[in-house]
Amino acid sequence: MDSMFVESLSVEPSLAEVDEWPFTVPCVAALARDGLTLRSPVTFLVGENGSGKSTMVEGIAEAFGLDARGGKAGRKYVNDRAKTPLGVALRLGLTREGIRMRGGPRTRKKGYFLRAETTFGFAEAISGLPGYWSEDLSAISHGEGFLTIFQSMFRDPGLYLMDEPEAALSFTSCLRLVALMHELGRDGAQVICATHSPILASTPDADIIEVGDFGFRRSRWSDLAIVDHWRRYLGEPGAYLRHFIESSTGD
Secondary structure, three states, X not given: OOOOXXXXXXXXXXXXXXXXXOOOOHHHHHHHHHOEEOOOOEEEEEOOOOOOHHHHHHHHHHHHOOOOOOEEOOOOOOOOOOOOHHHHHEEEEEOHHHHHHHHOOHHHOOEEEEEOOOHHHHHHHHOOOOOOOOOOHHHOOHHHHHHHHHHHXXXXXXXXXXXXXXXXXXXXXXXXXXXXHHHHHHOOOEEEEEEOOOOHHHOOOOEEEEEEOOEEEXXXXXXXXXXHHHHHHHHOOHHHHOOOOOOOOOO
């Protein structure tokens, strides 16, 4: 049962300060110029640090009404900080399901924004509260904590946003997240994930959007720059490390 809540992204031209951040970031500039259609229940924004993928996911969260610091949809109290410039200017093309979700009662909103950099400060404060998880995340590893959040909060049809969730995950845990994202997309949820993990980006049937100095472009997994680099690195680490580690043999 494939479902979509957000089917396109665009930027209100009058609100895009083209000479200021984040509209100077190539992928955001391309979004402001051309917009972006989302084609699959699971979408990855893949790119290097600083490419703008996290900025785009944060903007989507703000435009949909999710707390930009992270957390579940429909929270009674969300942060009152000002939106980012992209969050203000971004316009979401919503499906009928998306309109109902965003405009319906708070208690019926389903979704979660997992932002790796803020997850544990937020999660430790709400562990055990009604509607969350019962486990004490401070008593387990970061990776186990992330998996606890996934298993507890990523279950119903809704909009799920993630910003570099691989930060705390082992290889095997990444594979478990791949299986969860695939299941969510198949069972009526929508997932949009910013990542630089070739493992997560290999989720079957996902739409992969590579971001970088070129703006953004759709890509096959096998054609991603990160996939090529990891293949080369695992085959011959020295070919990369020699550019970063000085030789100990001298001249």
